[in-house]
Amino acid sequence: MTIRGLLSSALIFVFLLSHVHINSQSTQAMYYLNYSRSVSSIGMGEQTVTLRSSEDALNYNPANLVFAKGSALSFFHQPFQMAALIVEMHIPLNSYSAVVNFEDIGAFGIEYVDWNLGKVGVTTSQDPDGTGELADHYERSFSLGYARKLCDNFSTGIQLRYAKSNLGGLATSEELSASSEKLFVSAGLNYSPQFLENKLNIGFSLTNLGTKIWYVDEAQSDPPPSKLNLGIGFVPVENNFYSLQTQLAFSKPFDARPTESSFEGLFNDWKDFPNDATLHTGIAFNWKPLDLGNGFSFFQEFYLGNYSVGNKTGLNNFYSHGGKIGIEFSGIQFAAGYAGRWHNVHSQYYYPWAFPWETVQFTLGINEFLPWGKEEQKVDYAKPKNIILSFGFGRSFRIGKFKEMSYFGYSGTEGFEDGNIFFIEGAFYINENNALVSSIFYNPSDYVVKYQGQEYFRNKVEIFSIASSYRFHPLETFLPLFIQGGLSIVRLNPTSKYLYPKYDYKTALLFLIGTNVTVYEGIILTPFANYNLMLSKDGNSTPRLGGFNQFDLGVKVGCKFLQRKL
Structure with a gap:
């Protein structure tokens, strides 16, 4: 994602392509x-x-x-x-x-x-x-x-x-x-x-x-x-x-x-x-x-x-x-x-x-019955108890290496600034305590390179994520409280023409805590705190896998419908 070494990387790649078959x-x-x-x-x-x-x-x-x-x-x-x-x-x-x-x-x-x-x-x-x-x-x-x-x-x-x-x-x-x-x-x-x-x-x-x-x-x-x-x-x-x-x-x-x-x-x-x-x-x-x-x-x-x-x-x-x-x-x-x-x-x-x-x-x-003109047999799929469709916004706070990481000894740094986060979400409740959750996030951020304390390069990076999570309400005495964990696929799109690759993919682990508050019949307000651990290359010269930390604080507004008795 960085511009350092970009020219040399391109030259090496062209050289390899001329000598090495795919x-x-x-x-x-x-x-x-x-x-x-x-x-x-x-x-x-x-x-x-x-x-x-x-x-x-x-x-x-x-x-x-x-x-x-x-x-x-x-x-x-x-x-x-x-x-x-x-x-x-x-x-x-x-x-x-x-x-x-x-x-x-x-x-x-x-x-x-x-x-x-x-x-x-x-x-x-x-x-x-x-x-x-x-x-x-x-x-x-x-x-x-x-x-x-x-x-x-x-x-x-x-x-x-x-x-x-x-x-x-x-x-x-x-x-x-x-x-x-x-x-x-x-x-x-x-x-x-x-x-x-x-x-x-x-x-x-x-x-x-x-x-x-x-x-x-x-x-x-x-x-x-x-x-x-x-x-x-x-x-x-x-x-x-x-x-x-x-x-x-x-x-x-x-x-x-x-x-x-x-x-x-x-x-x-x-x-x-x-x-x-x-x-x-x-x-x-x-x-x-x-x-x-x-x-x-x-x-x-x-x-x-x-x-x-x-x-x-x-x-x-x-x-x-x-x-x-x-x-x-x-x-x-x-x-x-x-x-x-x-x-x-x-x-x-x-x-x-x-x-x-x-x-x-x-x-x-x-369906196996449709092409041959047979009478269709209804497939009995599982029916969620209810569904909560939400949209929301919040603020992302990056810490540690995600916020700022040094290179060129201690003379230079690179990192992502804090930014806003927007998302839509569907929570499909199996019962009152368990739900499957599908989410789409949009989290734009500025990628900044500094050298000797002076800003050298700034570029907006569009960050999109799609996640699959499992939600659990652990307390019968306070049922609105839930914890949630899942996996997301992250796509980072730098907007500058000087950066290559033009996109990058990562995997992230999500851990979230929140509360569903009914503010009106069928309307749910959900304040939440989310820990996002993005997995990526750790360091400038080694390809070992490391974790980059981000916390999201925000609120979701949702509509609850399709209530069924199980």
């Missing part, structure tokens, strides 16, 4: 096939082999297609902005997928992936410096998957994927085309032991198994992007309103050289294990659809994860997060979400990942 940490060809392509998979540490969701099942475990409810269409977009704004590289990756689950037959899924890498100059043996023509450079794939439950707690799935990689102008002969086409197969299992009331599930898959890949010279072939994925998922809390799901998984590539196929690697590529493995951990706090009445329902999902690569491929350990909100009406469900990497523990060693990600996903779901 997949430089992988020795496998077509590695883009292993990129996460959903909010849930990125948010859970870039892995969903055990997640009870059909999202990204065609990427990590085709057996998970059985968790689809009805039919769903999904669009995922990864723009890879880390390169775009400095050297004008526009290399978006898009994924289009669909899944249909038939109760008596099984679940089917399809996916089309298109990674547009732009145009590359064409060279030939006669014109090694280029002919002046431009050729398309892209990676594309199409896959079909099928999964079926063999019994209530065991499912299996299989998938076929056709992939084409075209490097266009990288060929050095008119007779040769720098492209490759391959067929890959994937298979997976998902099992939930009954002894823990199906709260535990085990996922296993082998993905993108195929033969070696080459573009121009077979002697310079690369292994296919094959992986083994194995994990354990546990759901410690689940009820009609929400669920809490955890995952611990690892993935191992089959990238031994020389090799004719990844099928060989299944047996002879284990000498580097576990140094070549990647550990994935994640936690998901997901609201189930809440019945708002008149056919409308609302839901929200939040994810927090970690991705840690073994030391064979170099240090790369980062945190990820993701969030999704959606509505459902008369059997049709629409959701929009964001996910990304928000902190890299080793960013100073692997420079490209120091830049933020901003992936988005849109999903359209359809």
Whole structure:
């Protein structure tokens, strides 16, 4: 977020881009096939082999297609902005997928992936410096998957994927085309032991198994992007309103050289294990659809994860997060979400990942009875006892390093000034003592750099947050008092054209205390105090994770409605 070192950072980044491919940490060809392509998979540490969701099942475990409810269409977009704004590289990756689950037959899924890498100059043996023509450079794939439950707690799935990689102008002969086409197969299992009331599930898959890949010279072939994925998922809390799901998984590539196929690697590529493995951990706090009445329902999902690569491929350990909100009406469900990497523990060693990600996903779901003309069966979603919709304002007070942090020895400081905070909030009460809370915050602030006590630079930073929290009223003798804790995704937008990146993402922990005071029938006044702990890089030269402290004091005005007797 600071301007110091900006020019040198840009020069280093351009240098790295000219020498390092975006997949430089992988020795496998077509590695883009292993990129996460959903909010849930990125948010859970870039892995969903055990997640009870059909999202990204065609990427990590085709057996998970059985968790689809009805039919769903999904669009995922990864723009890879880390390169775009400095050297004008526009290399978006898009994924289009669909899944249909038939109760008596099984679940089917399809996916089309298109990674547009732009145009590359064409060279030939006669014109090694280029002919002046431009050729398309892209990676594309199409896959079909099928999964079926063999019994209530065991499912299996299989998938076929056709992939084409075209490097266009990288060929050095008119007779040769720098492209490759391959067929890959994937298979997976998902099992939930009954002894823990199906709260535990085990996922296993082998993905993108195929033969070696080459573009121009077979002697310079690369292994296919094959992986083994194995994990354990546990759901410690689940009820009609929400669920809490955890995952611990690892993935191992089959990238031994020389090799004719990844099928060989299944047996002879284990000498580097576990140094070549990647550990994935994640936690998901997901609201189930809440019945708002008149056919409308609302839901929200939040994810927090970690991705840690073994030391064979170099240090790369980062945190990820993701969030999704959606509505459902008369059997049709629409959701929009964001996910990304928000902190890299080793960013100073692997420079490209120091830049933020901003992936988005849109999903359209359809009740399983609608497409086939069957009589719709009403889904009995949980009904909140009441809902309080509020808007409010307050004042933010930053302390410690968030307020002022030194650099250049003791000659310079940087920090964020105090500012106003505005927000809207929905509190969905499960009963009189417990509620799920969704909030959106706007908290503009001035970022100030000083040198030897004199102001050197000032810039307004727009700060937006979306939060998912749990509220509890602990005292029966004074029921209006509540405490609240949650997680928020924070987006910081500097308004100056001299700052890069043009945005940044963080994760914050929220702890709040307040009181709901009824001032008139249905009108609620809520004074509150909030502690906001934003997690970010701590220090000027080290990427370790630290906490930045902020206190918010304010008041909310809300309307209480939809009262139901439980």
